[in-house]
Amino acid sequence: MMSAVRAPFRRLRFAVSGRAVLLAVAVAGAPSLAYAQAQPPAGGAPSTQPAAKPAAKPKPDAKPDAKAGSKPATKPDPKAAQRPREPVPMPLLGQQISYPSLDTPGGSGDIAYGAYQRGYYITAFNEALKRARAGNDPAAMTLLGELYSEGLGVPLDPKKAIEWYRKAADAGSPGALFALGNMTLAGRGVPMDEPAAAQLFKQAAEKGSAGAAYNLGLLYLQGRKIPKEPSEAARWFELAAAKDVEDAQYALGVLLKEGNGVEKDIAASARMMGAAARLGHITAEVEFAIMQFNGTGVAKDETAAAALFRKAALAGNAIAQNRYARLLAVGRGVTQDKVQAAAWHLVAKNRGLGDPMLDEVVAKLPEPDRKKAQTQAARWESGRS
Template sequence: MEPDSQVASQEQIKSAERILEVLKQVYPNEDVTGDGEASENAVCTIDTVSPIALLERAEKFLRAKEEHGDMQARFLLGQIHFEKHQYEEAFRAFDSIKDQDVQALYQLAVMHFDGLGTRADPGLAVEYMKRVALSDEHVKYAALYNIGQAYLQGHGVKPSDSQTERYWLQAAADGNPNACIKAQTALGMFYSRPESLDLKKAFFWHSEACGNGSLESQGALGIMYLHGKGISKSMESAIYCLKGAAERGNVYAQGHLVACYYQSKVYAKAVALAQKIIEYKDIQAIAKTTGCLPEFVAKGIAIALFHYGRCLQLGIGISQDKAQAELYYAKAVKMDAEVSKEIQMAITLGKI
C-alpha cells in the first residue's frame, strides 16, 4: 500500500541520518561516504544521494575499518544490517562483541525479545537487558524501561506490577530529560490503571514527560484537565494541551478536541476536524510516527467517527444525512466499541 511505502522511505532516511551522525562523531576527519569529503559534511549528502546508497557507502567504509580490528565499526555494521532487515548478519555482528560493547548487548536483547535473526528467547533477553542496566552507558535507561515492560507483560519473567514500577522509576530517573522519556509516560499510564491507580502520580509523570517532549503525555494531560483527574478541572488548560498535542499529530487528542468543539456547540470546527481524522487509515504507521499507542490512536478515530455521525444525524455543522450517520456510527463501533458505547451512554443521559 502507498502509505506503507512512504513510511518505509521515511524510516530509511532517518536510518541513514542516524548512522551518518554516528560516523561523523566517531570518524570526524575521514571520508565515510566515498565522496571525497570529511564526515563533518557527510550528512549533507542525504539530500542528493538515496538512503540505500548512503548505507552501502557507509558499509564499505566500515568493513575496511573492521578489517583493522575496529570494534565500533563492527557494531555499526551490525546496525546497518539491522536497519536493512538483514537480521542474521546483524545478530552475528552483535554477538561477536557483546562482552565488549554494551550497545551490542542491548541490540542482542532486542533481537531475542522479538525473535529477529534468532529464535525468540525473552528470558535471555531480560538477562541481557539487566546486564546493560548495570552499565554506565546511556542505553541503560532504555534497558530499564524494557525490563519494566517485560514484567508488566510477563514476557520472559513472572508478571509483577511492583517490579514494573521499580524498573520504570529507575528508567524515568526523577524526570531527567536525558533519561527514558518513554518510561516517564509509561508511569503516567501505569498510575492511571485501576490496578495501580494514583492519579496525582499519573499527573506528575505525564507533566514530567510532557515537559521533556512526550506527545502522548501532552494529550493525556489535556484529558486529565478536561475531566479533573489528578488535578483541578480546567477547560482552558485542557484545550491548550489538547490543541498542542493535536497539532503535533496526537490522534487521541484530536478526537477529544472534536468532542470538546461539539459539546461547546462549535459544530463547524467539530465537523472540519472530524473530517480530517476519519480519513486516517494506517493506525500502526500513525502510532510509529507519533510514538503514541495504537489503541489510543484507534480510540481517537472512534471518537471522531461517532461525533461526525452525530452531526450528520442532526444536521448540525453539516447537511443532514441520516443514512450516512448510521454508516459512521457503525464505523465507530468497529473501530472501538467501548468508546462508542460510552459516547452513546452520555447522549442517552443527556450529558451531550
C-alpha cells in the same frame, strides 16, 4: 457540562535497534505493549547538541578515530534500497533522533557513521570494517551489525549481524547488547528466547541503555516467559523515564494512576503524563489534557487542556478530535465554534468514534454551515489544511 473521559491506552513500543516490533499483548491494569526503537550509536565523540529522543538510543561508546571530509569516499549503493528484506513477523515502528553533523568541513567526527547517516552504506561498511579489523572498536562493530541486520550496502544477513553485535558487546558496547536483546526477542539470527533477551536487556540497562531498561520493564509487566512483576516493571520504567524515554514516562504514569506495582499517586501520574506529552507522546497528550480539564492530579486548566486536545487532534488521535469537538461545541477552554466542532466530529466519526451529542450539533446547523463543516472535514481527511 463536559464529563471526565478516559483515553484508551495506546500500544507501547519495545525499543529495537534499527526497527521496532509491535507485540500488542494486553496486560490487565496496564496498556497493551510494544517495544520502542533505537538507532545505532553515533560512533564518535558524544554530541554536545541535544537529541530529540536521546534516551531511547544507544549512547556513543567509542572515540572518533578519523577526521571526516566534506564528501563520502564513495557514492551510495543504488541497489541497497531495492534489495529484498527478510520477512519480519511483526509490524515495524520507529523513533528517530537528531544526530549532530559528523562530517562537516573542518569538523572532527566519524567517517563511518557520517556515511551511514547520509545513506552511503558501502562507504560506511568499508570504513567500519577497516576500523574493526584494526583493533578493539565497539562502535565500528556495532555499525557492522546494523548494516548486516538491515541489509544496507551488504546482503541482509542476521547471523552476521549477530556475530558483529556479539563482538561489540564483548568489547563493552551497551548498544550492541541492546541490539542483541532485540534480535533475540524477535528471533532474528538466533532462536526466539524471551528470557535470554531479558538478560541481555538487563546487561545493557545496567550499562546505561535507557531503551533496554524500558524493554525490560515491559517484559516484567507482560509476564509471559519471565515472572510478572509490576514492581520490577515500574523500577525499570523509572530508570528509562529519567532519561526522557517518553513511552516509559507514559507507562509509568499508567502504573502510578492505577496503583499497579507502585503506590497509587495521581499527582505523580500527572507529572509523568505531562513529561511524556511534552516530548510529543500523543496518547499521553490526551491523558494529560483530560487530567488538566478535570483538575485530576494537576491544577485545573481548561484552556491548556483545549490546546493539548487540539495538538493531539491534529496528529490524528480520534479521542482528541472528539474531545476538542465537544469543547468547541460548548465553548469551554476555547471560543465556541459549532462549525469547527462539527468538522472535528465528522473526522473522529470517520475513524469510528461516534458521539450522539455531536450528531445533534451537526443536525441543528443551518444547511450552509453543515456543508461547510463537511467540506472542512473532507479537506482534513485528504491531508489539506
